[in-house]
Amino acid sequence: MTKIKDNYQVTLTQDGWTGIACIAEKLNLSVSELLERVGSGELTIVDPEDLEDYLDLQDALEAEADPENQQRIPWEQVKQELGL
Incomplete structure (x- = not known):
């Protein structure tokens, strides 16, 4: 129709x-x-900032799923290395 x-x-x-x-x-x-x-x-x-946030989230999820990124570093170690 x-x-x-x-x-x-x-x-x-x-x-x-x-x-x-x-x-x-x-x-x-x-x-x-x-x-x-x-x-x-x-x-x-779509607001460009919302799109950028979505793409950043997708990148973070892909990076986290990558077997090469499976080593976890304690937060205290990160702060110490950054001098915080």
């Missing part, structure tokens, strides 16, 4: 429009399709 689309108006700065158009182009979508997918929850906007 095809949904009927209505016309809406948004007001953007030139930089805002250029940015959205660039994102749509990278995803091979029209601006309308991009906004439709964001609005329907099909695409999610």
